[in-house]
Amino acid sequence: LVPVGADQVPHIEFARKIVRRFNELYKPVLVEPKALVGEVGRLVGLDGSAKMSKSLGNAIYLSDSAEAVRKKISMAVTDPARMLRTDPGHPSVCTVFAYHKVFNPEVVADLTKECKSASIGCVDCKKLLAQVINNFLEPMRERRAKYQANPKLVDDILIAGTERAREEGQKTMSQVREAMCLDYFGKQFE
Template identity: 60%
Template sequence: MQSNQQVDRVLTGDRTTGKLHLGHYVGSLKNRIDMQYQYDTFILLADVQALTTHFEAPKEMGRHLRQITLDYLAAGINPEKVTIFVQSLVPEIAELTLFYSMFVTVNALRHNPTVKSEAADRGYDQLYYGFLGYPVSQAADITFCKATLVPVGDDQLPHIEQTRKIVRRFNELYAPVLLEPKAVVGEVPRLIGLDGRSKMSKSLGNAITLDASAQDVREKIRIAVTDTNRIHKSDPGNPEVCPVFTYHQAFASEGAEEIAAGCRSGTLGCVECKERVGKRINNLLEPMRETRRMYESAPHKVDEILIAGTERARNIGKETMREVREAMGLNYNFDNDGIRG
């Protein structure tokens, strides 16, 4: 795939901390599948950033990045259209992160709302250097390939604004070689977990992964929390507080109103409601299972996709770093007379 900056370039990705689940599909993956035919799309397997919270288990990264790549391919990401690459294998990103860190203040990072929120959620009294510098690393992810569009949720907007500030500061200090990205904020739905208490998350054990078998889907949906005030089938229910109803809205929206009416009137029981949405989810996942089996039977194809994508990312990164070094006056040349700037 040839680079074409006449077309907007999208940068998105996932930390390699585990398999993707239905929440990822609804919240971001489905959108990426739609966008891949409109934009030059880069998908980052963020194994370095995964270490900001999983630094004690680096060996897990290799396994997870292949699992996530299978999730991408199974869901419909086309490797002929999309550049899928491994963050740690593009050293230009690390180099750019280091350069940016020279003029980003610690106070700016400490006051980043997303950093503060995530640190509180994880109970961090002391912030690790890598965790605190996550927004700087993310700025390097976005700018190394000169991405112009970054799809994010509202909670990630502070990171994108930090990137924009870094780009402006760099261009003012040295030369206008970097592009200022725009955040693409859509109505990203958050799928409620099976426990009904929080968003779907594999770490909380309340998720249905994209590689779930048909039986696994049925079993997990069967134990999903519904309207706790509804005791008997004939009792009127409240779909607005039922997590299972949100699955109907996400995966069977055309029939959601019928489900809601049956729930409110007490003519549709929770067992049947769950069976219906389980079938819908399995209908969604079945083509993914078939595609996954194809790639699992030929693992070299997955490696080839990652190698090709990472090579393209590196080539673009090298060109960006050539421009960055030239702008900073760090494009040294060596000859018999010594170092020439």
């Protein structure tokens, strides 16, 4: 399983096509990757554009501080037709509601009613969202701080992972060479 966003599924399908072709031509050696797309395959950008993107500057980063998250969410696009706090809102066109559906699904039904009846304003809705996202990100911030404080730990993890990947890669390449009848040099390639 390869965790990807919806926009990356074509890349996984391309890899699957290559693996299927190889396995048909030679023998079933390679495992077809399968895309794992979460319930939300694509998250709209904070500016309301098609998707959250680093290059568009409309993203929340896992490394953002709590204050940065609050600031970004406070600038997020909401219902353009809602001019006054007393105007009823339209959650279906609100970027903030798209995020609530992902990070705060248990309150979406209540927030929808409150928004449509104008009993909650966009500012309060954004504050709630910022709090929820910051609560979600806090354990990641703590882990990140631990690793930033101990670069040797990161190096050790990378070295161990590299070694495991090398071992698996060598096994797979050995099977590939054997399937293609290219193993006549024996262990020379490994």
